Amino acid sequence: MNQRELFLRHVAQTSDLPLLGVDVNIQSANGSILKDVNGKEYIDLISGISVSNIGHCHPKVISAINEQSQKYMHLMVYGEFNQSPQVKYATALSKLLPEQLSTVYFTTSGSEAVEGALKLAKRVTGRTELISFRNAYHGSSHGALSVMGDEYFKSSFRPLLPDVKVLEFNNIKALESITSRTAAVIVEPIQGEAGIRKANHEFLKTLREKCTELCVILIFDEIQCGFGRTGTLFAFEQFDVVPDVLLIAKGMGGGLPIGAFISSPSLMSTLTNNPVLGHINTFGGNAVCVAAAQATIEVIVEEKLFLRAKEIEDLVLKNLQHPLIKEIRMHGALGAIDFGNETVNFKVIKGCIENGVISDWFLFCSTAMRIAPPLTITDKELLTALETLKKVLDAVS
Numbered sequence: 001m002n003q004r005e006l007f008l009r010h011v012a013q014t015s016d017l018p019l020l021g022v023d024v025n026i027q028s029a030n031g032s033i034l035k036d037v038n039g040k041e042y043i044d045l046i047s048g049i050s051v052s053n054i055g056h057c058h059p060k061v062i063s064a065i066n067e068q069s070q071k072y073m074h075l076m077v078y079g080e081f082n083q084s085p086q087v088k089y090a091t092a093l094s095k096l097l098p099e100q101l102s103t104v105y106f107t108t109s110g111s112e113a114v115e116g117a118l119k120l121a122k123r124v125t126g127r128t129e130l131i132s133f134r135n136a137y138h139g140s141s142h143g144a145l146s147v148m149g150d151e152y153f154k155s156s157f158r159p160l161l162p163d164v165k166v167l168e169f170n171n172i173k174a175l176e177s178i179t180s181r182t183a184a185v186i187v188e189p190i191q192g193e194a195g196i197r198k199a200n201h202e203f204l205k206t207l208r209e210k211c212t213e214l215c216v217i218l219i220f221d222e223i224q225c226g227f228g229r230t231g232t233l234f235a236f237e238q239f240d241v242v243p244d245v246l247l248i249a250k251g252m253g254g255g256l257p258i259g260a261f262i263s264s265p266s267l268m269s270t271l272t273n274n275p276v277l278g279h280i281n282t283f284g285g286n287a288v289c290v291a292a293a294q295a296t297i298e299v300i301v302e303e304k305l306f307l308r309a310k311e312i313e314d315l316v317l318k319n320l321q322h323p324l325i326k327e328i329r330m331h332g333a334l335g336a337i338d339f340g341n342e343t344v345n346f347k348v349i350k351g352c353i354e355n356g357v358i359s360d361w362f363l364f365c366s367t368a369m370r371i372a373p374p375l376t377i378t379d380k381e382l383l384t385a386l387e388t389l390k391k392v393l394d395a396v397s
């Protein structure tokens, strides 16, 4: 069997046709360029789904990983040892966040951060009802799946968590369903898998007010839209609101697996009692992953990469017009090009990959292709990718 056959046989698959049947076997990745085993280069327009915000294999991340892995990697389950990389990172991050977001609970993934936040909300409020929004994606584990805003992806796995309501996104009237029975509302300030849809300012403001009035925990999921991707370090900075809990992962680790839920010391302290060890895990805040996260945040802040996100948006909007495109939704370097047609979209994405540009579509929006390159992509690389895309669009039409 060749490697493609071995991949399909021995690595568990999540669809019948990964990457629409194009075989991509990468040997190395650097910045925004992936190189396959035959030496063919691809420009990365999706950053491994908003992970490689500072580019692949950033030298500062590599050196942080090397340095930390020579000292120690795993010492003890999360929360017991006073580990310098964790303390340094949590302190640095809390300085970049509003005062009430100053306690960081480290996880190994985004879904796990969601799970921790939902439990925290139930523990703090003593309530059970959870509210989310249509076309929201918060992960695939049972709790995260329970608050997913799409029935097709949920129905085969029921029963899920009881007492979940899914409301219409950006509908202020729908917020009347939040009551004093509600433990938490979880929302992406910019929905990712819905096909990049930004919350209205008024909607998030009303949501914040409602949650404050009814003592409901407001959770912002910035797992996809955080870490500079949308023009500010975190997307919530673009609204006049601060959540009670902030969720991060993906771009946090510069390519290594790490996530976190962040809240105030008083809310977070409820996980220490009744029961003690209310939320525990083995690998959260792994020293090497946190060292990579530290290097990543330093690069984003020092190089002000969140400002580059806006330049990427402008470059795309200025250089991409085509009769096949029905709508472009760009919020910084998080974007969707919508063709209003799934067949066209899949043909375009397949054509792009075959011609050396990596993109994909959205879980709940199969008519649009994703544009979320590393924030370090050069103008030349981005313009080359857009030229390729335009040639593919001509060929498809």
Ligand SMILES: Cc1ncc(COP(=O)(O)O)c(C=O)c1O
Pocket (backbone or CB within 6 Å): 049, 109, 110, 111, 112, 114, 137, 138, 139, 140, 188, 192, 193, 221, 222, 223, 224, 225, 249, 250
């Ligand atoms: C907004 C959002 N929340 C949560 C998750 C789940 O994160 P993970 O895949 O790391 O579990 C994702 C992943 O795509 C996401 O985009």
